[in-house]
Amino acid sequence: MNYEVILIGGGPVGMMLAGELALAGVKVCVIERLTETTPYSRALTVHPRTLEILDMRGVKSKLIRKGRLLSRGHFAGLETPLDFSALDSSSNHTLFLPQSETEKVLEEWALSLGAEVRREVEALSVHQDEDGVDVKIAGPNGATTLRSAYVVGTDGARSLVRKHANISFEGTDATFTAILGDAVLSDLAPMSVLSRITAKGLVSIMPINEQIYRVLIIDMERRNISKDEPVTLEEFRSSIVRTTGSDLGLKEVKWLSRFGNATRQAGRYRNGRLFLAGDSAHIHFPAGGQGMNVGLQEAMNLGWKLAGAIKGWAPDWLLDSYHTERFPWNTALLRNTEVQTLLLDATPPIMELRSLLANLIQIPEANYQVAAQVSAMDVHYAPDPEAPPHPLNGKRLKDLPLKLKDGQLMNSYSFLNKGHFLLLNFHVKEQNSGQWATYSHLQVVHASLVEAEADWNDVHSVLIRPDGHIAWAISRSDPNPMQTIYEGIARWCGNITDQEK
Numbered sequence: 348m349n350y351e352v353i354l355i356g357g358g359p360v361g362m363m364l365a366g367e368l369a370l371a372g373v374k375v376c377v378i379e380r381l382t383e384t385t386p387y388s389r390a391l392t393v394h395p396r397t398l399e400i401l402d403m404r405g406v407k408s409k410l411i412r413k414g415r416l417l418s419r420g421h422f423a424g425l426e427t428p429l430d431f432s433a434l435d436s437s438s439n440h441t442l443f444l445p446q447s448e449t450e451k452v453l454e455e456w457a458l459s460l461g462a463e464v465r466r467e468v469e470a471l472s473v474h475q476d477e478d479g480v481d482v483k484i485a486g487p488n489g490a491t492t493l494r495s496a497y498v499v500g501t502d503g504a505r506s507l508v509r510k511h512a513n514i515s516f517e518g519t520d521a522t523f524t525a526i527l528g529d530a531v532l533s534d535l536a537p538m539s540v541l542s543r544i545t546a547k548g549l550v551s552i553m554p555i556n557e558q559i560y561r562v563l564i565i566d567m568e569r570r571n572i573s574k575d576e577p578v579t580l581e582e583f584r585s586s587i588v589r590t591t592g593s594d595l596g597l598k599e600v601k602w603l604s605r606f607g608n609a610t611r612q613a614g615r616y617r618n619g620r621l622f623l624a625g626d627s628a629h630i631h632f633p634a635g636g637q638g639m640n641v642g643l644q645e646a647m648n649l650g651w652k653l654a655g656a657i658k659g660w661a662p663d664w665l666l667d668s669y670h671t672e673r674f675p676w677n678t679a680l681l682r683n684t685e686v687q688t689l690l691l692d693a694t695p696p697i698m699e700l701r702s703l704l705a706n707l708i709q710i711p712e713a714n715y716q717v718a719a720q721v722s723a724m725d726v727h728y729a730p731d732p733e734a735p736p737h738p739l740n741g742k743r744l745k746d747l748p749l750k751l752k753d754g755q756l757m758n759s760y761s762f763l764n765k766g767h768f769l770l771l772n773f774h775v776k777e778q779n780s781g782q783w784a785t786y787s788h789l790q791v792v793h794a795s796l797v798e799a800e801a802d803w804n805d806v807h808s809v810l811i812r813p814d815g816h817i818a819w820a821i822s823r824s825d826p827n828p829m830q831t832i833y834e835g836i837a838r839w840c841g842n843i844t845d846q847e848k
């Protein structure tokens with residue numbers, strides 16, 4: 348074997364997964380055809396749940412230094428913005444940062460942990476057998492074949508891995524296309540924002556920085572043009588004029604592109620030793636800025652499970668849970684982008700509906716519900732059927748302030764920096780937990796909560812997964828808590844006798 352895992356595609360999702368695997372000590376290599384990170388950034392937003400998971404790994408602060416924090420998001424560009432500050436999180440904001448910057452930070456992080464990134468190399472074919480996967484590649488040094496135990500297709504919408512894994516990509520073709528342009532608009536005051544829907548179409552303009560604006564247009568006269576037809580400067584200018592009334596002083600254009608609302612999802616995210624994550628697993632209209640965000644969250648869900656399979660401690664069901672856990676949330680994501688797309692039509696009934704929804708979102712509970720969906724704060728997984736029921740099972744962990752036995756105050760996310768499981772004990776005597784010390788991927792912390800939290804009052808102990816979701820919590824009324832903890836750890840972290848040396 349050349350590597351334990353090969354990731355085909357070094358976009359944001361490939362780099363994040365490379366970091367997660369390297370963090371767990373996996374020998375991982377990213378195959379990327381581009382010589383360097385593309386300067387053309389599709390995504391501009393990093394949403395709250397993504398900031399939370401990056402915070403767990405100590406990467407959030409590196410990104411924040413480069414971008415702008417905003418407390419607002421949007422749903423279908425409705426007149427009322429979403430207020431993320433209402434979210435119950437220390438990351439109750441979105442980060443405005445071009446995708447190229449996010450990718451660079453994630454690549455640096457992965458490299459610093461020991462991941463290998465092979466650029467200017469294209470994957471040509473993928474073939475799996477019982478023991479591993481052969482990946483044929485071609486680069487400046489010619490063609491060769493690499494072998495690994497697993498391959499993940501982080502290779503975007505036209506995924507080679509998806510095709511070679513014989514995984515279907517079900518859904519609908521684009522029914523319209525939109526135009527994207529990053530340009531200097533000298534008639535606009537610096538940092539202005541413009542959003543308008545009329546019978547001529549939709550235009551949304553936001554500043555990327557002091558000089559460049561991101562312009563998105565669905566021009567009713569041009570919406571049937573194929574995604575593959577290049578956008579010309581004249582077309583871009585005419586569409587700006589049609590939708591805003593002037594060319595806004597259009598000068599320098601940095602990037603022009605066309606994208607559509609094709610909506611598809613892979614039938615399954617795993618076939619044997621082959622996995623899919625990010626755009627290779629799902630595509631949709633980029634409404635609400637969610638695609639990259641969910642891809643990064645998938646990398647967080649898959650990394651530790653794959654590492655566990657390689658290190659030999661992961662139970663069989665754990666790898667399959669990647670598909671089971673993520674697929675339904677991405678189906679919901681596809682539906683929410685389709686709903687947003689419907690709301691972009693400027694017909695009188697839709698305009699009426701937009702105004703109704705904009706009014707409804709002003710109600711705090713309605714804002715919370717939609718904000719939690721767009722920001723992925725509402726994501727939770729099915730409770731472990733083998734664990735005693737508890738309302739926390741499967742939910743996300745928020746960054747809780749903890750008081751340690753020695754009086755030190757620490758936040759819960761800081762214990763997830765190494766990507767290990769975290770057993771938070773509120774009642775076990777330290778001397779009784781020595782038996783768990785043999786798990787190199789489990790950290791045991793004896794602490795108490797600094798502030799009261801709903802659903803946490805009766806918690807005796809809680810096992811946090813490496814991706815910041817709660818595997819199980821057991822209550823103080825459990826008749827035999829030590830036995831329940833022991834069984835719960837063995838189920839999630841592998842049997843104590845199988846631990847790696």
Ligand SMILES: Cc1cc2nc3c(=O)[nH]c(=O)nc-3n(C[C@H](O)[C@H](O)[C@H](O)COP(=O)(O)OP(=O)(O)OC[C@H]3O[C@@H](n4cnc5c(N)ncnc54)[C@H](O)[C@@H]3O)c2cc1C
Pocket residue numbers: 355356357358359360361378379380381389390391392393446468469470471501502503504506507527606624625626627633635636637638639640641642
């Ligand atoms: C206009 C627009 C705006 C968007 N805005 C947002 C936003 O604000 N927020 C958000 O979350 N999402 C947004 N998205 C979506 C986001 O850009 C994508 O979801 C994200 O890029 C997916 O990341 P990925 O790593 O899965 O795939 P990609 O970014 O497509 O990366 C795949 C990589 O694989 C490489 N590759 C492919 N095939 C091979 C091969 N055979 N061999 C070697 N390398 C290969 C490619 O070169 C590429 O680098 C937007 C999309 C569009 C179109």
